[in-house]
Amino acid sequence: MGRRSDHSRDELYELALDAAGRLLEAEGQKDLTVRKVAGEIGYSHGTLYNIFADLDDLIVHLNGRTLDALYEILKDIPLDGEPEAALRRLGRGYIEFTRRHKNRWNLLFEHHLPHGRELPQWHYEKVLRLLALVEAPLAPLFPPGREKERVHSARVLWSALHGICSLEGTRKLAKHESVEALSRTLISFYINGLGEAMRDGRYE
């Protein structure tokens, strides 16, 4: 068979990522193969190599979608009011997302490009956009001129929450523990400690 007019290149890109996402969510990483994705959309596996450089490339784009999906969830969460409460709301949104899309979310962090290849710039931009959501509620806690420290704290909180969800979701830490409880404690103590240090003027 040759050039069909069923789908444009862009449509094919979307179709492929749709199918890849479905496969991933339904069957897990092991079943996310070039051939299965191609089969799902009614093309041969060779065709996918016109759209993506290779499977790694496809995964990088799929992960981009995951970051977008998470942003779409979190962006509507109100960030005003008590900083701690806002952070808890964000945390809950994050936790719920990782629960609902466990496989997608695992792939995002567990896929590694082969040696020498780097993630595209837009990946980091998508991450920064998410981090900005965490930075917002932190604003009232930092006086002007301490923006760097605010960014730093957002990263601590983001990474820490990631760790909590990661260890729980993959059952690597212990069989059962409440992610909510752990994240709640984290946020509460961290913010209190931060506030205290800031009040006493002994931040760093």
Add this chain to the structure above:
Amino acid sequence: MGRRSDHSRDELYELALDAAGRLLEAEGQKDLTVRKVAGEIGYSHGTLYNIFADLDDLIVHLNGRTLDALYEILKDIPLDGEPEAALRRLGRGYIEFTRRHKNRWNLLFEHHLPHGRELPQWHYEKVLRLLALVEAPLAPLFPPGREKERVHSARVLWSALHGICSLEGTRKLAKHESVEALSRTLISFYINGLGEAMRDGRYE
């Protein structure tokens, strides 16, 4: 070829895991294959299936070794003195380990058993032994009768540190950030917040 007397079953087990560890550290997850491990120790791939149920099983045992190795590093770190200082020392040890053994450490958290299979009991015991190291320096911060909360806090800190190292080591968060700085801030603010809450009697 048949039954050789070169190595006992136990020796073969150790040899295989040695080779697997070497391959993993040198080449990464992609090159950790049954055939390569077998080749490294001078046996055919079929032989490995006398020792391990399958590749997943081999990896589970390899990960057990990783947990042991981490414990061996951390167990000699002095945990007395200031809680915060002790936690920082533990954190540094952990960070250094994840740097030195990046591939081993990634595999530990990124490997998933196929659906329906569970990690062996001894895996969780090895984890608990590590968590106990974090619980120790927290002891002075909790009055008697709050052991549950102490365990809880150890888990928060452990998971959070894991998240920080994970995101940094895999370059998924941002290109460069000081893991040390992030973990230092985490420990400092968390412990301060915890102390304050405990003093004021408003824990939970």
Add this chain to the structure above:
DNA sequence: AGAATTAATTGACCAATGGTCATTTTATAT
């Protein structure tokens, strides 16, 4: 309209993998 050109799609093909198991080879017991 018909021919020439261009581009997309295919599937045979390759090397490698995880895994199985009948066969072979060796050590041990009789």
Add this chain to the structure above:
DNA sequence: ATATAAAATGACCATTGGTCAATTAATTCT
């Protein structure tokens, strides 16, 4: 020596990621 039991092998299978010449359909040109 012979029989028995255990372990090591490698042919074999299905599946994978990836390549590329051949094929086929859309587009352009005359």
